[in-house]
Amino acid sequence: MTIQWFPGHMAKARRQVTEKLKLVDIIFELVDARLPISSANPMMHEIIHQKRRVVILNKSDMADPSITEKWLEYYEKQGIRAVAINSKDGKGLHKLTKAAQAEMSEKFERNLKRGMRPRAIRAMILGIPNVGKSTLINRLVKKNITQTGNRPGVTKAQQWIKVGKELELLDTPGILWPKFEDSEVGYRLALTGAIKDDILNLIDVSDYGYDYAAKYYPAFLMSYLGTDEPMTPKEMLERLALNRQLTDGEHIDYSRAAEHFVRDFRALKLGRITLDRPEELEMAEEADEEV
Numbered sequence: 177m178t179i180q181w182f183p184g185h186m187a188k189a190r191r192q193v194t195e196k197l198k199l200v201d202i203i204f205e206l207v208d209a210r211l212p213i214s215s216a217n218p219m220m221h222e223i224i225h226q227k228r229r230v231v232i233l234n235k236s237d238m239a240d241p242s243i244t245e246k247w248l249e250y251y252e253k254q255g256i257r258a259v260a261i262n263s264k265d266g267k268g269l270h271k272l273t274k275a276a277q278a279e280m281s282e283k284f285e286r287n288l289k290r291g292m293r294p295r296a297i298r299a300m301i302l303g304i305p306n307v308g309k310s311t312l313i314n315r316l317v318k319k320n321i322t323q324t325g326n327r328p329g330v331t332k333a334q335q336w337i338k339v340g341k342e343l344e345l346l347d348t349p350g351i352l353w354p355k356f357e358d359s360e361v362g363y364r365l366a367l368t369g370a371i372k373d374d375i376l377n378l379i380d381v382s383d384y385g386y387d388y389a390a391k392y393y394p395a396f397l398m399s400y401l402g403t404d405e406p407m408t409p410k411e412m413l414e415r416l417a418l419n420r421q422l423t424d425g426e427h428i429d430y431s432r433a434a435e436h437f438v439r440d441f442r443a444l445k446l447g448r449i450t451l452d453r454p455e456e457l458e459m460a461e462e463a464d465e466e467v
């Protein structure tokens with residue numbers, strides 16, 4: 177699902193999230209493991225206020241595993257609980273309950289001292305479109321019995337998925353918008369298919385993807401292109417176009433070649449590429465400290 181976001185949509189999405197927040201103890205903030213920052217909504221803190229959260233790096237099967245490790249270390253250093261999962265095949269889902277329990281433990285201990293009985297943790301999934309919210313919810317529904325009953329004080333329309341005894345998940349996720357005023361973020365979102373192809377020029381997206389891969393994943397490019405000859409993004413498109421006959425006999429069809437490259441990038445034909453790297457944030461933080 178890709179939505180064109182306008183201020184009205186954003187305000188409505190935010191209102192809906194705010195309503196749901198009242199029902200839960202904790203947020204599972206779902207992001208794409210290939211772009212944990214670019215696929216996060218930058219207003220998350222403002223929107224969820226003091227609500228506890230666990231960052232879920234979803235689609236970890238598509239991301240560069242060594243960078244996912246680095247991201248997990250980064251979050252740990254920041255004091256943010258984070259886990260990596262794959263909703264498509266269900267790998268790592270057991271980590272959700274554990275992480276939620278760890279995050280809520282202090283509060284529940286305090287409650288216990290006040291004589292309040294322990295209860296299941298109530299959670300909701302929050303994230304921008306296409307990060308895998310529905311896939312994760314469907315996975316959990318398949319694995320678990322959906323509770324259809326309502327609880328007093330809880331809106332009738334809301335249903336809860338019981339995940340074991342310890343966790344209850346709202347069956348509808350909160351949807352937030354991506355931010356791509358920054359073209360770099362836009363290109364990264366586009367390379368994973370998180371935003372519509374008509375928003376950005378596909379040749380620019382393809383050029384960005386090629387340059388990024390040439391910088392960080394040269395070996396992937398070599399086996400994808402069958403050469404380690406240095407070339408410009410334009411020359412790469414020409415090569416692809418000639419190999420795949422994307423010409424009208426005389427002229428190279430650059431747009432179609434770019435379409436092919438972006439499609440291959442998304443389908444992991446180059447390999448598992450992570451587009452956001454923790455060192456970019458660390459460098460930005462260091463620069464801030466120096467100012």
Ligand code: G4P
Nearest residue numbers: 177234235236261262263264304305306307308309310311
């Ligand atoms: P959303 O609700 O957040 O908008 O996302 P949704 O679940 O619709 O997932 C978006 C796409 O991402 C889907 O692919 C889905 O299968 C895929 N996906 C979700 N989680 C994972 C994951 O952990 N690993 C992988 N590899 N893919 C994941 P699609 O192409 O739109 O649909 P389909 O081809 O799977 O039917």
